[in-house]
Amino acid sequence: xxxxxxxxxxxxxARQAFDLAYQRECATLASKLKEMVADVKGxxxxxxxxxxxxxxxxxxxxxxxxxxxxxxxxxARLLKERWLEKADLDGLGEDKxxxxxxxxxxxx
Amino acid sequence: xxxxxxxxxxxxxARQAFDLAYQRECATLASKLKEMVADVKGxxxxxxxxxxxxxxxxxxxxxxxxxxxxxxxxxARLLKERWLEKADLDGLGEDKxxxxxxxxxxxx
Numbered sequence: 001x002x003x004x005x006x007x008x009x010x011x012x013x014a015r016q017a018f019d020l021a022y023q024r025e026c027a028t029l030a031s032k033l034k035e036m037v038a039d040v041k042g043x044x045x046x047x048x049x050x051x052x053x054x055x056x057x058x059x060x061x062x063x064x065x066x067x068x069x070x071x072x073x074x075x076a077r078l079l080k081e082r083w084l085e086k087a088d089l090d091g092l093g094e095d096k097x098x099x100x101x102x103x104x105x106x107x108x
Numbered sequence: 109x110x111x112x113x114x115x116x117x118x119x120x121x122a123r124q125a126f127d128l129a130y131q132r133e134c135a136t137l138a139s140k141l142k143e144m145v146a147d148v149k150g151x152x153x154x155x156x157x158x159x160x161x162x163x164x165x166x167x168x169x170x171x172x173x174x175x176x177x178x179x180x181x182x183x184a185r186l187l188k189e190r191w192l193e194k195a196d197l198d199g200l201g202e203d204k205x206x207x208x209x210x211x212x213x214x215x216x
């Protein structure tokens with residue numbers, strides 16, 4: 001996918017979608033965190049939350065990679081995981097949209 | 109302090125005090141965690157909580173060391189930090205109580 005050229009507008013659209021997905025995923029994580037914290041009954045629960053956050057941070061850092069060489073894969077994954085809707089990608093060229101949809105349908 | 113002998117009763121008293129301090133400190137940590145989580149406004153706050161828990165876990169793991177060779181130091185620190193009260197040490201021999209009080213007054 002290194003061959004894809006991203007126009008200035010496409011870069012802006014991709015960045016906005018990427019940031020939006022990150023905000024949405026983190027908002028869901030914050031809700032989960034609130035539930036877990038409300039249920040804390042002892043030390044083990046606190047460290048369980050720490051383990052959970054360590055894992056989420058690692059996963060999130062790996063997933064949200066904005067390099068253009070991997071961006072269609074990243075956007076496809078975010079679409080598949082429903083952090084993005086198709087409309088969030090409006091403004092990208094058909095070449096990218098097609099690849100993203102194809103990958104989203106294929107992956108996992 | 110390696111020379112101190114701990115009777116069976118003293119070991120039980122020390123264990124109980126140690127566990128009590130740990131429960132108290134973790135309960136305070138849980139309260140702090142609840143406050144932090146209630147204030148989460150975005151992703152950075154979530155990772156800030158993760159950093160905070162990483163630090164607290166490291167500190168707690170280092171502090172709560174039940175080896176008899178270091179136990180008077182540990183109990184002195186817990187007394188100084190008010191996770192323990194003097195009454196929690198009732199049942200320890202005078203030799204240990206004196207050392208713990210002395211260290212609690214000295215330390216830090």
